[in-house]
Amino acid sequence: MEYWTCNDKNTFAYDTLARRIPIILTNVINDLSQHFNAQKTVIEEFIALKNRLVKNKIIEKFEDLGFGDENTWNTEIEKSQPTFFDCRWLFAECYIYRQMFQIISKSNTIELDIFEYRKNETLKNNIQLMIDYAEIFSKYKSKNDLNNLLKDCLWGNTLDLSLLAGQKSAAPCNAHILADDSQDFIEKVFPCEKIHIVLDNFGLELFIDLCLATFLLDHNLVKVVVFHGKAVPWFVSDVTKIDFQKFLELLSQPEFENIPAFQSLGRRWREFVECSKFVFRAEKFFTTYLPFEELQSFDSSLHEEMKSDGGVIFKGDLNYRKMTNDSKVSEITGWVNVTKFDIPSLLVRVCKSDTLVGLKSMVHVDDSNWRTKGKFGVIQSLNCSKC
Numbered sequence: 001m002e003y004w005t006c007n008d009k010n011t012f013a014y015d016t017l018a019r020r021i022p023i024i025l026t027n028v029i030n031d032l033s034q035h036f037n038a039q040k041t042v043i044e045e046f047i048a049l050k051n052r053l054v055k056n057k058i059i060e061k062f063e064d065l066g067f068g069d070e071n072t073w074n075t076e077i078e079k080s081q082p083t084f085f086d087c088r089w090l091f092a093e094c095y096i097y098r099q100m101f102q103i104i105s106k107s108n109t110i111e112l113d114i115f116e117y118r119k120n121e122t123l124k125n126n127i128q129l130m131i132d133y134a135e136i137f138s139k140y141k142s143k144n145d146l147n148n149l150l151k152d153c154l155w156g157n158t159l160d161l162s163l164l165a166g167q168k169s170a171a172p173c174n175a176h177i178l179a180d181d182s183q184d185f186i187e188k189v190f191p192c193e194k195i196h197i198v199l200d201n202f203g204l205e206l207f208i209d210l211c212l213a214t215f216l217l218d219h220n221l222v223k224v225v226v227f228h229g230k231a232v233p234w235f236v237s238d239v240t241k242i243d244f245q246k247f248l249e250l251l252s253q254p255e256f257e258n259i260p261a262f263q264s265l266g267r268r269w270r271e272f273v274e275c276s277k278f279v280f281r282a283e284k285f286f287t288t289y290l291p292f293e294e295l296q297s298f299d300s301s302l303h304e305e306m307k308s309d310g311g312v313i314f315k316g317d318l319n320y321r322k323m324t325n326d327s328k329v330s331e332i333t334g335w336v337n338v339t340k341f342d343i344p345s346l347l348v349r350v351c352k353s354d355t356l357v358g359l360k361s362m363v364h365v366d367d368s369n370w371r372t373k374g375k376f377g378v379i380q381s382l383n384c385s386k387c
């Protein structure tokens with residue numbers, strides 16, 4: 001099997017390491033000095049990380065600071081002692097975000113979210129979209145609307161801050177959904193006691209994901225929704241525990257008192273948390289570089305729990321890459337060739353990277369970059385009866 005690596009200059013993987021991540025690091029460095037008043041040593045460490053990346057140095061092992069995943073990373077690094085651009089793309093990108101967290105952990109500011117300023121800015125820009133979406137969501141009265149809601153969840157994934165480093169996102173439309181297996185997943189999984197949603201981005205996407213969870217509870221399709229977020233700030237806009245808590249509080253702020261839909265959703269979501277119908281968790285597995293087929297060996301109890309509960313909805317491009325192991329294959333390659341993951345799953349993902357599998361036919365588009373522009377999307381099921 002071939003995987004996307006960073007050393008081929010004609011790939012989006014190379015562009016990510018050579019252009020996008022340095023922009024993200026520069027933004028972090030600027031934010032730390034302008035908005036967080038960070039210690040000089042912390043800023044210097046970020047500058048050093050950026051220099052090591054642009055000079056394509058051999059990557060360094062992690063210090064054991066007790067987070068618990070250091071051995072997993074270091075064992076992999078020791079195997080080949082690669083430079084940044086020698087690495088597999090998925091590994092290199094996750095490694096850089098994990099290094100950013102190490103810098104913060106070593107300072108006395110472990111609670112600092114280096115992406116908080118960017119996330120807050122996005123949130124401000126997303127408010128009107130969330131108000132508009134609350135109106136759409138209020139019209140979904142029947143169980144049959146679940147398919148539309150899943151499509152909304154898909155397009156909610158269009159925006160993410162790591163992708164917007166230096167470029168604009170394209171507007172999506174339903175004609176650009178390359179696969180929609182939602183019915184297979186719905187028939188296989190619902191009703192069930194508990195569904196797991198592996199979250200992606202903060203802002204509008206989280207808002208629509210919470211609407212989906214509300215719909216599933218309201219229609220007795222599930223009794224509990226477990227949201228899996230990130231244990232550390234990740235890929236700029238991914239949801240952490242603090243983001244999740246802040247989001248639920250946000251809707252009942254005085255500035256929104258004239259928006260009844262916000263008031264009522266905010267109140268209901270906080271009640272769902274209080275009576276444990278909404279549960280937020282942030283397992284370490286989701287901030288490793290490991291593909292999902294390694295869940296069983298990294299965290300067997302989470303794997304067992306997900307398997308016995310029913311199903312998992314995976315949001316976004318990074319989760320898709322982790323499911324497909326970032327394999328460099330044609331889009332008609334079957335799922336069995338790229339993953340051994342064995343739990344009924346639904347992958348709801350706007351295409352922002354080259355990896356694409358499991359389609360019925362080849363896609364022909366008059367734009368060689370169509371796979372990475374965020375204009376196409378897939379809703380694909382895995383381990384469901386008909387797939």
Ligand SMILES: O=P(O)(O)OC[C@H]1O[C@](O)(CO)[C@@H](O)[C@@H]1O
Nearest residue numbers: 160162163316317318319352353
């Ligand atoms: O927020 P999402 O949908 O996971 O997208 C993030 C992913 O998209 C990219 O920006 C392009 O693949 C990656 O850097 C990252 O894997």
